[in-house]
Amino acid sequence: MLAALLVAASGAAPVSSDAVAVYRSFLRSHEWGSSGPVRLANTTIPLKISGSERKSCVAGIDFPDEACKGTAVYHLEASVVEGTAAVLVDAQHQRELIGAYERARGSHPERSAEETTRGAVALGLLQVSEVAFDVTRQYAVMSYRFACGPLCGNGGTNVFHKIGEEWQREKRLCIRWLN
Secondary structure (H helix, E strand, O other): OOOOOEEEOOOOOOOOHHHHHHHHHHHHHOOOOOOOOEEEEOEOEOOOOOHHHHHOOOOOOOOOHHHHOOOOOEEEOHHHHOOOOEEEEOHHHHHHHHHHHHHHHOOOOOOOHHHHHHHHHHHOEEEEEOOEEOOOOOEEEEEEEEEEEOOEEEEEEEEEEEEOOEEEEOOOOOOEEEO
C-alpha cells in the first residue's frame, strides 16, 4: 500500500495514497518527447477548473465546489516518481536552466531547429496541480503544464476514473494547449 507521499506546503496533513496513484498513472500515460526522463517540479500548482470545463471536461461528475478552486500547493516527495520516467527537480532551479538554454541558443546558429527543440524539451519542466476527487472518490481531476521555453510547452486538464485499484485516464473533452 502506498504511504502518504505528499505533504501540503502549508504544513497541513499529507494527501491520500489515491492522489499519489493518480500522479503515477498520469506520469506513465504521457509521452514527453524526450529520450531522457521528464523533470517533475517538486511542488504542485493550484487546480482551477473553469466554468466551461465544468460543462464539458467534468460534466456528469459530482466534484465539490471547493475541490476545483485551486487553493492548495503541495510538496512532492521523491517516491511519487517511482516506476515512472520522471525525476523530481526544484522548479526554480529548472526554470533557471531553461532560461540559460534560451539565452545561449542564439550563440549557436549552426544548430538545426530540430536539435534546438530537442534540447529545450530535454530541459523542460513538468508541473502538476493538486488532485481533486469527486464525492464518491471514483473520479479525479488534475491539470498540468510542461514548459520548455517561451514558445515551447503544452498543458491541459485530465480526468481519471478508478477501475478496481487502478486509476485510468479518461478520454474527455478537456482543455489542452500547445506552444
